[in-house]
Amino acid sequence: MPQITANGIQIEYEDFGNPAHPPMLLIMGFGAQLTLWPIELVEALVERGFRVIRYDNRDVGLSHKFDGVKAPGIIKMTILNKFGITPKVPYTLEDMANDGVGLLEALGLEKAHIVGASMGGMIAQHVAAKHADKALTLTSIFSTTGNPKLPAAKKEAMKVLITRPASMEEDVMVDHGVKLARTIGSPGYPADEERLRDRVTTSVRRNIYPEGPTRHLSAIVADGDRREMLQGVTVPTLVLHGEDDPLVPVEGGRDTAASIPGAKLKTFPGWGHDLPMELVETIADAIAAHAKTNG
Template sequence: MQGESQVPKVTANGIEIHYEEHGDPAAPPMLLIMGFGAQLTLWPDELVEELAGHGFRVIRYDNRDIGLSHKFDGVKAPGIVKMTLLSKIGMKPKVPYTLADMADDGAGLLDTLGIEKAHIVGASMGGMIAQHFAARHADKCLSLTSIFSTTGNPKLPPAKPEAMKVLITRPASTDEDVLVDHGVKLARTIGSPGFPADEERLRERTRMSVRRSFYPEGPTRHLSAIVADGDRRAMLKGVSVPTLVLHGEDDPLVPVEGGRDTAASIPGAKIKTIPGWGHDLPLELVDEVADAIAEHAKASVA
């Protein structure tokens, strides 16, 4: 199921990527990288507009295998049990693509748009991709902001079982109302206990997302890329880009320890944690999050 869209597209890193731009085209660019199984629309319009209002050319895009970007139809990912076992004995499972490949997608998008350098902002899996971007493409990276993400350190506390369960459970059918109910349940389970989403707005946004694109195979390959990536701490120690870590203190999917470990692993990184914040971008925090990202980005080039 895929809806019509006027979202611009480019060919970058050998695949088709759909993206959106907001703000002054002459302003400093800021690339937003979304997370696991999530379309670019999961960045709230209010946050995007706020960042544009802070004086940035804001670019958000659909990662490969999700939304309107290129799909790797028919490419099999190894099962999660097999991958976990291989990882535990120090073997790298063979996966369709890696988080490093996904970071190269973002770099390729910037190249295609004629952008030499940008502020890189990633949320959740997008934060992991952004970490790879800063390590692999430091010359293109003005600053890094990693939002409710982590390092892959196996000793960190895991996701709450109910959060992981709803994340990886497929909907019972492809009926639109069933998909919307599933999406709302997911959002409620991993969302912010201190800032619960308005029911009507949540349902409407979820329905729009389903109508834009529903592609359940993509997240399976996303998950294989995450599991295969393993522990990034050694890589992060080499990151020299000015870094800010933002994390909710009540995140049930990626506990706050993941954010603290990210900040501890990147030399000179700063961290800001917010009580009541879970694994979403609630309207009540748009100003605070946008201000933090914008202040960090501006300070990094001052």
């Protein structure tokens, strides 16, 4: 696996497809490694004529870890936000956006199609808003605006997301990962049990770092409401969202599209907060069509 220094830290990344083809940067979400982008989706995008780059965000996978840097508790951050006070956090979503931009620059790429999922969508929104010269297009997948008036995640989805496994034993970690995937996954496209367990096992064996998600969460909470920022986005934007997402309800996608001038919205029944095999071709078609039309 290649690593490169970007934005002052080491970033683990993978590069697929013809280097001469238009680049597409995939940004994954909260606590998730680059491998959560299904290789089938990566290959589908390559087949549609793109050079596809996926990478581990800071504090996850094989990228730089901010060991020993403490984040404020979620309760404290929530209270501060209610009073309009931005909590001090180890790093921000803008910092994470700068990582992605730094990766492009380190690879010698002037621009790319930017695709982000969940927290990765929030990071991608920052790229489009603050580094428009680096973004050919933006695709925001099951993400949101930070609007506090939007419906919250279902309690069971948030609980399993922020609950740490009972131990670091592999079987315990895998069971926890499978439970998380089932809880936030697509009710219309339930994952095959054997395939899901194999995927989670591979992820656990690749890297486990429980401290990273705590700092990721602090960056999300501290970012607050992005609607004003999104009003200034001029990059052609596509928003994709599942109508049955228990973690980031579809209203988040609708609000994202409504906040970005000219953005197009596509929602799908039965789709939750994952990237099911049954929707890989559909998702790849939507991203590729948007990129080719506007790139």
